[in-house]
Amino acid sequence: MKATVWAGRNSVEVREVPDPSILSRRDAIVRITSTAICGSDLHLVDGYIPTMQNGDVMGHEFMGEVVEVGPGVPPDRLRPGDRVVVPFPIACGACAACASELYSCCENSNPNAGIAEKMFGHPVAGIFGYSHLTGGFAGGQAQYARVPFADVGPLKITSDLSDEQVLFLSDILPTGYMGAEMCDIQPSDVVAVWGAGPVGQFAMDSARALGAAAVIAIDKEPYRLRMAAEAGHIPVDFTEVDVRSQLLELTGGRGPDKCIDAVGMEAVHGASHIHAYDRLKQAARLETDRPHALRQAILSCRSGGIVSVIGVYGGFIDKFPAGAWMNRALTLRTGQCHVHRYMQPLLERIERGELDPTRIITHRLSLDEAPHGYDIFKNKQDDCEKVVLTP
């Protein structure tokens, strides 16, 4: 089959690889009908997530048709012919983490848990196409994928919703939604979201769906800010204004009640000397992540507010504003999304027309064009917000 593979830093290729097969009793094989490139895939391409290997199949946002199931998958749960969306974390459904609906912290789905444990203190779940640290599972930017614990993860789609309407249930819609949910949104809340990429856009839509009074979008790309404004959110361009001052202005001096970091480890700072400081430390591997958005969110949030982090961090950061965080009684909440928890309720929101995930799609390409898709998405060319690939 054809698959998008990691071919070294800054290099993605479409190659011919073996077809997947059932390796474990609870596996399914899915013929992929739609898949997408995620912002977190760029962290892999840019070389910031360790333990990638040449030939790793990429992609953790995918859906398709079940073509084969292992003997451990009950037929009433999944059978060939079913149309499914696959959540990006792999979860066993039986451990204490899964029992607490902390699916992205599954204790059994990562065969390389020993390595993850050394890096993070405790292991994390397996993730499709996302380095050997999270298991070394082949991803879904391909024609077929093997889905372990298929009796737990995949969401069956029985209605006639299109692929584009449900594909993002695999990751970015639940991720954005969880970012907003962690904010415990009250009707009087002003919510500020750093990053108007796909996850940020969905965090904004979710904050509004959960009842926020107003939602602010912080980014520097005019097309992303335009997209947020068209959806009814308030755009702030951090290259044109001082973000903290602007946020005070927009909130009568209070600061946003809730702040969401939908940027993560490769943030860009509006002041070039501050950006250079962290970029240099990152290049020299003195810190692994550039935390501008997180620092700014903490400093901007009103006292007693919540800072919700859904942007991906992989290692260590410097100059964490612990003083602001502690003295102003802020709550920091975070996590890789526990996708399984949100798929069904968000599917129902899509069916009711409360959320429209298709609004962020700007590019529809074939799998063969994946390297081009990565290129324009990474370099923010051609107003690229979200690339959907068809195998």
Added chain:
Amino acid sequence: MEVTGTTTIRRPVSEVFAFWRRLENLSMFMEQLDDVRTTGERTSHWRSSAPFGRNVEWDAEITEDVTGERLGWRSSAGAELPNAGVVIFAPAPDGISTEIHVAMEYDIPGGEAGKAIAKFFGDEPSQQLDDDLRRLKQLLETGEIVRSDGAPWGKRAREEFPQRPAQPLTPEERKEVLGS
């Protein structure tokens, strides 16, 4: 040398104890063990290929057997690698799970064999036991040892990096990995 390890398994104490007490099961998750055969009420025969690159066999006897609480064993006189172990089973505070605490002791001999063993255990002698316990947890909680494309070997962990790339196995590799 003493090696200790612990894990919590979301299964009842009775089940976890019974699984371990059936010593034949140990080779399902302990990477070094090829097989264990019960030879009497308290005696068993153990066979291992790793870490020595050749077969090592020894007899062992159960020294403590308190159902649902404690299981101890030691190798019989004359074993090439004298060893002993004890596992303590205890209910976890959640009222559902079982904590197991393992302590194993190896009497590492001198000479070439001793060097090979010391080298195998390396700087982190507990890593092997940690990985074994992780596989035990997978077996009891999910029914099997998890396999990925990059690490498809199941019990034969081969965690050294680089692993094979995270792409599907060829039919030949699949046959090697699954043995069928």
